[in-house]
Structure formats: structure tokens, C-alpha cells
Amino acid sequence: MRLWKLSYTSTATAPHDGARHQLDEICSLAQVQNALVGITGVLTLHRGKFAQVLEGPESAVRALWQRIIRDPRHHSVAIVADGPIFVRRYSDWSMAYREPRSFLSDQLDDILRQTAEVVRAMNATWH
Numbered sequence: 001m002r003l004w005k006l007s008y009t010s011t012a013t014a015p016h017d018g019a020r021h022q023l024d025e026i027c028s029l030a031q032v033q034n035a036l037v038g039i040t041g042v043l044t045l046h047r048g049k050f051a052q053v054l055e056g057p058e059s060a061v062r063a064l065w066q067r068i069i070r071d072p073r074h075h076s077v078a079i080v081a082d083g084p085i086f087v088r089r090y091s092d093w094s095m096a097y098r099e100p101r102s103f104l105s106d107q108l109d110d111i112l113r114q115t116a117e118v119v120r121a122m123n124a125t126w127h
């Protein structure tokens with residue numbers, strides 16, 4: 001079974017305090033449910049927008065995704081990344097809450113690493 005990563009952003013339906021409360025509820029439930037199906041990842045909330053990274057067996061990620069996109073606690077869901085991965089980034093967390101700054105810092109690390117890999121591959125092709 002392929003290891004899959006899906007990340008997305010969405011807009012919280014509830015205003016700020018309500019969304020913050022929902023975030024806590026979602027994390028508590030997700031920590032239990034995700035562990036049962038081998039999903040790990042992180043979730044954050046910034047200015048009324050959720051951002052989440054899900055990683056795990058492709059079928060489990062897709063099944064969870066179908067539930068998440070129907071969840072009335074958010075709307076305007078937009079996929080950021082959807083594809084196979086070789087290693088998990090959040091192997092210790094069935095679903096961790098991260099402050100937006102820390103969430104972004106992790107994502108930036110990934111983007112910089114991927115960019116470096118692409119540049120290396122292009123250089124190897126040209127030389």
C-alpha cells in the first residue's frame with residue numbers, strides 16, 4: 001500500500017472562538033480515529049482558515065478525505081498537495097495541533113527540500 005500525503009486549506013464556518021473550540025474537538029477525535037487507521041499529520045487554524053496535512057496509507061487518507069470534505073464545520077476546501085511520499089514527516093503524531101508559525105515553518109522546510117531535489121535532478125540531466 002502506497003504512503004500518501006494530502007494537505008489542504010479551508011475556511012472555518014464558525015467565527016474565531018467557535019472555530020478554536022471546534023479545532024480542539026477535532027484534534028481530540030482525530031488523535032483516536034487516525035491512530036486506528038495509520039494516519040498521522042498536523043492541523044492548524046489561522047485567521048479563520050484551517051490547514052491540515054494528512055499522511056498514511058492511500059486508501060485510509062482517501063476515506064478520511066471523503067468525510068472531511070463533507071464536514072459542515074468548514075467550507076471552501078482547497079487541496080495544496082496530493083501525492084505519494086516515501087517517509088512520514090509526522091510519524092509521532094496521529095494528529096498534532098501546531099501554532100500557525102510552526103506549521104508554516106515545517107511546510108517551508110518541505111518546499112525548500114523539494115526545490116533542492118528538483119534543482120539537483122535538473123543539474124544531473126544537463127551535465
Ligand SMILES: Cc1cc2nc3c(=O)[nH]c(=O)nc-3n(C[C@H](O)[C@H](O)[C@H](O)COP(=O)(O)O)c2cc1C
Binds near residue numbers: 073074095
Ligand atoms: C478541518 C477538519 C479536520 C479534520 N480532521 C480529521 C482527522 O484528521 N481525523 C478524523 O477522524 N476526523 C477529522 N475531522 C472530522 C471529520 O470531518 C469527521 O467529522 C469525523 O471523522 C467523524 O466522521 P464520522 O461521523 O463519519 O465518523 C476533521 C474535520 C475538520 C473540519
